[in-house]
Amino acid sequence: MSELPSPISAVPLAHEATAQAPEATPDAFLQQGPGWVRLAVLVLSLAAGGAGWLAWQTHKRVQGLEQELVRRQQDSQGQATEARVAARQAQELAREAAARVTLLDTRLSEVALQRSQVEDLIKTLNVSRDENLVYDLEAGLRVASQQAALTGSAEPLVTALQSADERLTRAKQPRLDNVRRAVAKDLDRVRATRVADINALTIRLDEAVRLVDEIPLINQPEAAGKLPAAAPSQTSNGKASRNASGPGNGISGVAPSDDSWRNTVLSWTRGAAESVWSETRSLVRVTRIAQPEGMLIAPDQAFFLRENVKLRLLNARLALLSRQTAQAAADLRLVERTLPRYFEAQSRKTQLLQSMVSDVIAQSQQTAVPRPDDTLAALAAVAGGR
Structure with a gap:
């Protein structure tokens, strides 16, 4: 295996190579190279400029976003602080509400107890009032019945029943509805009674x-004899009146005729016969007696x-x-x-x-x-x- 050169020995070698190469400039490079190289360099320059501009715009946007994020973070921190304060206040209010609810429950239980006691008292008062009303109505009706029996008039009883109906109407007790119906029935019957x-x-x-x-x-004989005895008296009165107004009374001065004397005698004879007959009938009476x-x-x-x-x-x-x-x-x-x-x-x-x-x-x-x-x-x- 060959040993690799150390970094220290490699640096002078690179420097020497650079010194030995001929110095080149961009214009010389452009003049020496073909046309497409120059076009590529131009495109690369434009791309680099566009990339720089985009980088700068991106940098500006990132800075704006950072500022917005910082602002929103600050707002969020403020809102969080306010939320913590509101939560703390809500907790305090909840504690106060819980204390008030506990106090209200205690008072509600006391009020319920008092209400039950008041209802029992009212019920007792209503029962006693109804009992007093029932006893008063019963006593009043009995007294009115006695007065009606003594006086023979239905007015005391009618007045008592009307007063009872009015008192029952003012009482407005459902348990007394049967009494009201009975009062109305008795009142109609008493009013329909003829006294x-x-x-x-x-x-x-x-x-x-x-x-x-x-x-x-x-x-009594006179009971039957009075009526028949009246006929002769009427006949005699008629005869006397005829005699008084007849021609023989000497008033008119006219001489009586034979017919007038004959009529006078006949009427006198008839009156005498009727008088005798009435006297005879008064002596003898035939009556059917049961x-x-x-x-x-x-x-x-x-x-x-x-x-x-x-x-x-x-x-x-x-x-x-x-x-x-x-x-x-x-x-x-x-x-x-x-x-x-x-x-x-x-x-x-x-x-x-x-x-x-x-x-x-x-x-x-x-x-x-x-x-x-x-x-x-x-x-x-x-x-x-x-």
Whole structure:
């Protein structure tokens, strides 16, 4: 193997070779070389100039990019600093919010506890208020029922039911809706009830008591003899009037004729016959009697019979005033059965008295005011259910 020359010995050799070569210049090179070499050198020069210009432009762009990157880095650092500050503030705000949420949870639990206590208190108050309302309505309806029974008028009960309906409307409690429906039903029933006028009935009974003394008994002869006796009186009055106005009275001065005397005699004879016939009929009377005890009553007992009928009517009057309609109806029915047994049924006054007694019996049954049973039952159900 041959040894390589050392670097120190190679440097003088290169220097010597350079010194021995002839010195050449670019112009000489261009003049000595062919044309394409010169063109290549020109192209290379232009390429080198273009490359330098591009390098310079690239350098300028790189410098601009570096400046932009530095600026953006500075902005990013500022934004990062601001973000760290904002994050720190957000953390502080989160801690404060967490503390506030904890405090709000504590207060919310306290408010919920207080709300439950208030709801229990309101519920207790509502229940007690409803119970008081139910008791007040029940007491008012019972008092109104007693007043209606005593006075015989439905106005106290109607007023109490209307007041109860208004109070239930103001209460606005769903558990009292059944009571409101019961109140409306009882109110309609009470309003539809016809109640008789007690004052008018007592006046009719007073008139009936006065009429008892005027009605004829069955065994009274004058009861049947009054009407036929009136015919002769009318005939005699007619005859007297004809005699007074006839030609024989000496007033006109005209002489009576034979026909006028004949007519006068005939009319006098006819009047006398009718008078005799009416007197004969008054002595003998044929009557069909369904109740024999009416004819067997003694004349001195007629006064006591009339007084007994009056007492019955007065008892019925007192019973109506005391709102004992059943007792009043019983007394009036007894009077109604007594009238055709002892008194003349064909008499106009007897028929009038019977009609008055029948009307009072029929109207006395309308004095009972209905009780608010549906409302009382609904109130009892609400009070029992609590």
